[in-house]
Amino acid sequence: MKVEISAVSHSFGAMRVLEDIELTVSAGELVVIVGPSGCGKSTLLNIAGGFTPPSRGQVRIDGEPVVGPDPRRIFVFQERGVFPWLTVEQNIGFGLFRVTEEERRRRIAHYVQLVGLSGFERSFPRELSGGMKQRLEVARALAVNPDVLYLDEPFGALDSITRLQMRRELLRIWQAERKTILFVTHDIDESVQLADRVVVMSQRPGRIRRILTIDMPHPRDLSDPRYIALRDSIFAEIGLAHHV
Amino acid sequence: MRRFSPLLGIVICIAAWQIAIMATRSPLIPGPWEVALAIVELARRGLLLKYVVASLFRVTWGYTAALVLAIPLGLILGMWRRGEDAVNPVLQVLRPISPLAWIPIAILWFGVGDASAIFLIFLASFFPMTVAAMNAVHNVEATHLAAGANFGLTRMQLVRSVVLPSVLPQLVIAMRVTLGIAWLVVVAAEMIAVSSGLGFLIIDARNAGNRYDLVIAGMVLIGIVGVILDLVMRRLETLDFVRWGYAN
Numbered sequence: 063m064k065v066e067i068s069a070v071s072h073s074f075g076a077m078r079v080l081e082d083i084e085l086t087v088s089a090g091e092l093v094v095i096v097g098p099s100g101c102g103k104s105t106l107l108n109i110a111g112g113f114t115p116p117s118r119g120q121v122r123i124d125g126e127p128v129v130g131p132d133p134r135r136i137f138v139f140q141e142r143g144v145f146p147w148l149t150v151e152q153n154i155g156f157g158l159f160r161v162t163e164e165e166r167r168r169r170i171a172h173y174v175q176l177v178g179l180s181g182f183e184r185s186f187p188r189e190l191s192g193g194m195k196q197r198l199e200v201a202r203a204l205a206v207n208p209d210v211l212y213l214d215e216p217f218g219a220l221d222s223i224t225r226l227q228m229r230r231e232l233l234r235i236w237q238a239e240r241k242t243i244l245f246v247t248h249d250i251d252e253s254v255q256l257a258d259r260v261v262v263m264s265q266r267p268g269r270i271r272r273i274l275t276i277d278m279p280h281p282r283d284l285s286d287p288r289y290i291a292l293r294d295s296i297f298a299e300i301g302l303a304h305h306v
Numbered sequence: 307m308r309r310f311s312p313l314l315g316i317v318i319c320i321a322a323w324q325i326a327i328m329a330t331r332s333p334l335i336p337g338p339w340e341v342a343l344a345i346v347e348l349a350r351r352g353l354l355l356k357y358v359v360a361s362l363f364r365v366t367w368g369y370t371a372a373l374v375l376a377i378p379l380g381l382i383l384g385m386w387r388r389g390e391d392a393v394n395p396v397l398q399v400l401r402p403i404s405p406l407a408w409i410p411i412a413i414l415w416f417g418v419g420d421a422s423a424i425f426l427i428f429l430a431s432f433f434p435m436t437v438a439a440m441n442a443v444h445n446v447e448a449t450h451l452a453a454g455a456n457f458g459l460t461r462m463q464l465v466r467s468v469v470l471p472s473v474l475p476q477l478v479i480a481m482r483v484t485l486g487i488a489w490l491v492v493v494a495a496e497m498i499a500v501s502s503g504l505g506f507l508i509i510d511a512r513n514a515g516n517r518y519d520l521v522i523a524g525m526v527l528i529g530i531v532g533v534i535l536d537l538v539m540r541r542l543e544t545l546d547f548v549r550w551g552y553a554n
Contacts, residue, residue, distance in 0.1 A: 131458075143449050160458075
């Protein structure tokens, strides 16, 4: 098991946010955590990333307890995470201070191309669109060759067309690099489109209500009856009738 | 056309001044022409450049010394919670005291002369700059610090690669505002402590013969130099390493 979250509970003061979370993720798996806003899913990701020590319980990665942030596991924020004072290539190279200059150049070039930012190497984030900034942040994360990526509603601030393109991009990159990915969203469609498994969480205090395996190959057909059935079962699980 | 509007405003203002003088024949204020002649007179006597340079010299020393001490102090306090809790109340009490209130102390400590004036400019620049640097650190994005920590930066690396670049845009703005304050104060300081500079010119012109044309010439020169200083500082804001911090 790559990531083991065992008996994790968390409170902010008197407010209980997470209750008794048990989740294991295997290497190379893409797990999406979905739930209503305020259910503690972002807190869970911050705990896994080592940014928030849990009130109780433990997270282990490769059997080692997580005690803080670590460059082997990179957290991708919404596009706000890129450094606005650095150019695209400087952003991607930010975490590469332990490798040789030649390796650094090679990786920057590789990831600029992988995320489709060729021609923008010298641009500053203010000159990029929201989707490009998001891809830049993913490239910066991948450049240090982490084994785990944590993505906290990474496409939440993007318009719906860009969001669809970004999901396709993420799947392409994930298939090329085979990272273990923990992805948090409140978008049920997004979870079913991306995940190997979807973790459905309850209202606060967040518990795991159900874990669904999405055994459909990529690219997924969004009109496939199985896709629709899986999606509707999550809507039902969260307690939303699928009508507007 | 828009490029000429600022110039137009000045021309209208001078014209209104001239018309008012002609209409009222008031002896209480000299007209623009007399003031222009006074400036020419200053230039002929070699005082124009001498006084501007004298004032700029004092500002340069007082302001630079303040920046050199205030920026590191403010940054350290901004990053070091307990230090800030201890020092901030003192800063907040000293900050609203006008630098002019320090004049007696300045003369007591440094005597009548350049050192007193420089000390007053230093005080006027030091407090706002320290507070601005401290606040700039507080405004560093938490996500940027988290991202830096995630990539395994040590505390020193985090300061160099995340905190310093983050605070630069706000520091540059604060430097510009503070230079404006320093320039305000040098003129006041020169009225008391020294025998050169634009502030001295104004007081001296009145004391030695009520030369109000020279008084206003001094005021005009102070305004012009102030605008030039501000324009120079504004150039800094267009540099790439701070431009990202200002909304376009």
